[in-house]
Amino acid sequence: MKHLKLKYALRDSELVHISQVESGGSHGCTCPACNKALVAKKGIKREHHFAHKAGDSCEHAVETALHYAAKEVLDRHRKICLPEAFITFNSNRGHLKISEEKTCSIESLKIEQGISGFVPDLIAKVRGRELLIEVFVTHKVDEQKQQKIIDSKLSALEIDLSKAPRNMPLEELEELIVNQCENKTWINNERVNEEYKKILSQTLERQIRTTHVHCCPVRSRKWQSQSNVNFMRECIYCPL
Ligand SMILES: [Zn+2]
Structure with missing residues (x-):
């Protein structure tokens, strides 16, 4: 996915797919990451994509565009499948399941808004609680960000799109983000943390x-x- 072409642009704050514009011009389309004008390239030989104008370098265009695409998809479906959550014990007891895989309604959604000293890709509201969603394309959540997420006491989910095929159609991206769970992992799960604390205090009592x-x-x-x-x-x- 590293060399994925830029398929999405912004126009009047709306996400535009390359298939929705004519070739050759800018059509008012700008880069989601750097806000500079983009040109629609829809030739015969190469994959259709948006390109920055010559001389404009932009490192995060594809990553940021996919955050917008994920937001757009979740906004439209207003639901997300969440994976099972476990407590993992430091003993030979194995795992204790805290919640099953389930599809939850999304009440609201915000993109790239700062929170307690870091910027999650998306902030969704699910069952009245904030859920952070990280979309992994080329930059995985590092240890520093993970610690900030844990300190924020908010649950956080990572959607791994790093191994998704280059030419993935939008419908497959929707399927990965909304309905499937295999590519999702909990970076932090507050229900697991709360249950773990309960178990610990009961045992010590x-x-x-x-x-x-x-x-x-x-x-x-x-x-x-x-x-x-x-x-x-x-x-x-x-x-x-
Ligand atoms: Zn850019």
Whole structure:
């Protein structure tokens, strides 16, 4: 997707696809990233696309255009499929599922608006809560941004479009963004964090003072033919 041609431009704040304009002129179309005028290139040999005028360099055009395309698609459908969410334990207990994959209504949507010292690609409102949506094209969310997202105490979803085919038609992009979940991961999930805190406090309330717990009902590990677990390593992550 790195060399993807620019397929979208802005005109009077509306997103325009290359198929909607005549070849050769600017038609009032500007770059979503740098606001400079674009030219529609619709020749016979090369893939139809918008191009900056000679001499204008623009690094983020395709990435920003896809953020606008994602917003446009979500605005039109007003729903999004969200993936399952799990608590992952630092023990051999495996995962605890907190929520199933489900499609939720989007109440409102904003693009690239600053929040607590960082700029998420999209901010959606789902079930009265803000949900941050990151669209990964060439720039994955780095550790610094991830930490800011966690500190903001808002759930954040990443939609990975980095491996999507170059000539992906709009309908497939819509399908990936709205209805599918395979390319979506939670960067931060506040329900998972809240449930995890609950489990932790419930476990600590038991005031187990020994380092090992004998006859563990979970029986995650056996020692001397009894189920026996290490308190610090396993019990504090256990929901039972
Ligand atoms: Zn540009």
